[in-house]
Amino acid sequence: MIHLNNVRKFYGALEVIKGIDVTVEDGEFAVFVGPSGCGKSTLLRMIAGLEGIDGGDLVLNGTRINDVPPDKRGISMVFQSYALYPHMTVAENIGFSLSLKKVAPAEIRRQVGEVADILQLGELLDRRPGALSGGQRQRVAIGRAIIKKPSLILFDEPLSNLDSALRVQMRAELQRLHRELSATVVYVTHDQVEAMTMADKIVVLNQGTVAQVGPPMELYHRPDNEFVATFIGSPKMNILPVAMTRDGADSIRLAGPLGMTFALADASLPEGAARMGVRPEHFKVVAADAAHFVAEVAIVERLGVETYLTVGSIEQPIVVRVEGDVTFRPGDRVPFAADTAACHIFSTDGRILRSANVA
Amino acid sequence: MSAAPPGESANRLRGDLMAYASLSLISIFCAIPFFWLLVGSLDGNAQLFLRWPETWTFANYLRVFAKEDGAKWLFNSLFVVGSATFLVMVLSGLGGYALSRTRAWWKLPFLYAILLIRVLPSTALIVPLYKFLLTLNNAEGALLRPIFGSTTRDIMRWTGFIDGYLGLILVLATMQLPLSLWIMKTFFDGLPRDYEEAALMDGATMLQRIRRVLIPLALPGLAASGLFAFMAAWGDFLLPLILLSSPELQTLPIGLFRAFLRINEIDYGLLTALAFIYLVPAVVAFGFARRFLVQTFSGGVKG
Numbered sequence: 206m207i208h209l210n211n212v213r214k215f216y217g218a219l220e221v222i223k224g225i226d227v228t229v230e231d232g233e234f235a236v237f238v239g240p241s242g243c244g245k246s247t248l249l250r251m252i253a254g255l256e257g258i259d260g261g262d263l264v265l266n267g268t269r270i271n272d273v274p275p276d277k278r279g280i281s282m283v284f285q286s287y288a289l290y291p292h293m294t295v296a297e298n299i300g301f302s303l304s305l306k307k308v309a310p311a312e313i314r315r316q317v318g319e320v321a322d323i324l325q326l327g328e329l330l331d332r333r334p335g336a337l338s339g340g341q342r343q344r345v346a347i348g349r350a351i352i353k354k355p356s357l358i359l360f361d362e363p364l365s366n367l368d369s370a371l372r373v374q375m376r377a378e379l380q381r382l383h384r385e386l387s388a389t390v391v392y393v394t395h396d397q398v399e400a401m402t403m404a405d406k407i408v409v410l411n412q413g414t415v416a417q418v419g420p421p422m423e424l425y426h427r428p429d430n431e432f433v434a435t436f437i438g439s440p441k442m443n444i445l446p447v448a449m450t451r452d453g454a455d456s457i458r459l460a461g462p463l464g465m466t467f468a469l470a471d472a473s474l475p476e477g478a479a480r481m482g483v484r485p486e487h488f489k490v491v492a493a494d495a496a497h498f499v500a501e502v503a504i505v506e507r508l509g510v511e512t513y514l515t516v517g518s519i520e521q522p523i524v525v526r527v528e529g530d531v532t533f534r535p536g537d538r539v540p541f542a543a544d545t546a547a548c549h550i551f552s553t554d555g556r557i558l559r560s561a562n563v564a
Numbered sequence: 565m566s567a568a569p570p571g572e573s574a575n576r577l578r579g580d581l582m583a584y585a586s587l588s589l590i591s592i593f594c595a596i597p598f599f600w601l602l603v604g605s606l607d608g609n610a611q612l613f614l615r616w617p618e619t620w621t622f623a624n625y626l627r628v629f630a631k632e633d634g635a636k637w638l639f640n641s642l643f644v645v646g647s648a649t650f651l652v653m654v655l656s657g658l659g660g661y662a663l664s665r666t667r668a669w670w671k672l673p674f675l676y677a678i679l680l681i682r683v684l685p686s687t688a689l690i691v692p693l694y695k696f697l698l699t700l701n702n703a704e705g706a707l708l709r710p711i712f713g714s715t716t717r718d719i720m721r722w723t724g725f726i727d728g729y730l731g732l733i734l735v736l737a738t739m740q741l742p743l744s745l746w747i748m749k750t751f752f753d754g755l756p757r758d759y760e761e762a763a764l765m766d767g768a769t770m771l772q773r774i775r776r777v778l779i780p781l782a783l784p785g786l787a788a789s790g791l792f793a794f795m796a797a798w799g800d801f802l803l804p805l806i807l808l809s810s811p812e813l814q815t816l817p818i819g820l821f822r823a824f825l826r827i828n829e830i831d832y833g834l835l836t837a838l839a840f841i842y843l844v845p846a847v848v849a850f851g852f853a854r855r856f857l858v859q860t861f862s863g864g865v866k867g
Contacts, residue, residue, distance in 0.1 A: 253765060254765075255764070255765075275764055275765045276764065276765055276766060276767030281765065282761075282765050284758040284761070286756050287758075288756065288758035288761070290777060291781070301763075301766055302766035305766055305768050305772060306767065349766075353766075
């Protein structure tokens with residue numbers, strides 16, 4: 206179990222990590238995700254010991270390891286570039302940490318063999334990294350990490366150098382490995398799809414702070430703030446400015462762009478300006494008399510099983526997901542309705558006021 | 565792939581022929597001096613102009629080593645240039661690494677300043693340089709003479725700054741260091757820090773990181789910087805001419821030069837044989853470093 210308690214990092218006077226509290230349980234696959242510059246890689250390097258920690262505690266299995274040197278922490282890291290030594294064979298790369306510890310060659314060979322079996326690298330042991338494919342290199346890098354029997358494995362954007370087909374394959378492979386090794390993993394990525402597909406727990410970081418921590422579907426359905434709401438999910442959640450006026454004790458009326466207007470059953474929302482978040486799949490094409498608004502279709506993206514329509518103005522586009530292959534064309538005027546239960550309401554400064562009411 | 569129309573393929577053929585013909589001419593033009601040297605050095609009666617030898621013989625080479633001090637000159641050249649090259653490789657390896665990784669404000673000014681050393685012609689510096697080395701040399705002599713007495717000269721032959729190996733080695737290395745530092749700095753810039761950090765996480769000490777990770781990774785760069793240092797120092801004529809005066813210290817180019825200056829006659833057979841011997845180490849060095857050069861100048865280490 207690794208526990209970060211109010212961890213901070215400064216570059217000069219600039220605070221880049223602003224007091225982060227996260228706990229990753231044993232065997233958990235935790236993904237740190239956020240846009241570039243959010244501090245996720247810095248945070249990972251602080252856990253690894255490659256960057257100093259300027260405040261707070263880093264606790265691994267009950268021991269504070271702020272000042273423990275990187276190789277004594279019991280933590281392995283898989284680097285973005287994999288950092289496989291081109292002058293060593295696969296076996297030498299995997300066994301490098303053991304050979305530094307002066308382990309007997311026969312014992313190194315045995316352990317490298319074990320790791321190679323897990324990773325299906327048996328036939329590649331005598332090759333140089335230059336002769337391997339991207340996926341094979343990734344497996345060697347993981348082999349080099351797990352041979353140390355670490356209590357925590359760190360991954361720094363390990364899939365970003367791969368093409369998209371291989372990335373999908375490696376995501377599955379990483380999940381399989383995680384299950385087989387029951388390893389504790391902290392994985393950094395800027396790609397929310399990787400986070401959603403692999404994580405047991407996602408930590409969304411924004412400008413050096415934790416925006417939200419939780420399992421993928423909780424973040425998807427119950428974001429704490431507008432940042433998480435728009436960062437998780439693809440295409441992004443639509444965010445629309447709305448004016449709220451109370452039209453009864455239990456009901457509030459929302460007026461949005463494109464003449465959109467409907468009532469929400471809610472007793473607690475305040476009147477005034479707010480921002481409404483609706484995911485693309487929570488808009489429906491409806492009959493004209495049931496419409497919340499009517500909008501002109503600007504872009505049609507057909508993916509076969511689903512179609513994304515971009516409707517409305519350029520300043521305030523709305524993306525709508527429609528099942529199947531529809532016949533709409535750009536320029537068509539189409540009536541839409543929002544699934545009112547699935548609407549998120551945020552304050553104008555991005556805090557959640559009302560979560561969606563879905564599973 | 566579809567076949568090209570006949571007219572086009574004829575055109576292509578003609579173009580290819582022209583290209584090969586002109587390239588062959590250029591190569592012949594470049595190769596003739598070397599060929600001349602080789603032929604002349606094997607000619608029993610070599611003349612100023614290229615001619616086909618009447619008698620083929622190794623006598624010229626024998627003369628270089630038996631009658632003249634050719635072996636001594638070759639050793640002097642190899643020792644001085646080899647030491648300077650080794651020094652340059654060590655210093656540019658360490659310095660280039662430091663310059664690549666540091667974020668100090670003086671990094672760029674420093675890099676441009678050392679390039680000045682390279683840009684300034686050494687001929688212009690020869691007088692102050694000589695003065696400087698002479699002062700050092702006199703100081704060293706004054707220091708050693710009371711201790712070693714009459715053997716001082718034998719020691720100074722190795723460690724002297726004027727008319728000693730050390731002075732020439734240091735000056736040659738200094739002249740080559742700026743370029744080599746630049747090469748190594750650029751090389752390390754292209755070497756991801758990940759390699760070192762991975763080694764650090766694997767528990768490698770500083771020495772292990774240098775010996776087992778950095779040096780093997782830096783070999784292509786070191787070979788390039790070493791080759792440039794070797795070639796430039798090997799070809800240097802002025803510095804050994806000025807800094808060395810004892811006949812037993814003179815290097816190959818100086819030996820060649822003095823052989824050419826002898827009164828009486830010009831022995832073209834001896835000169836061409838000497839010149840050919842002078843060429844060989846440069847070609848051998850290039851042969852060794854060639855495969856690393858491609859890696860260094862076509863972009864980094866592939867892992």
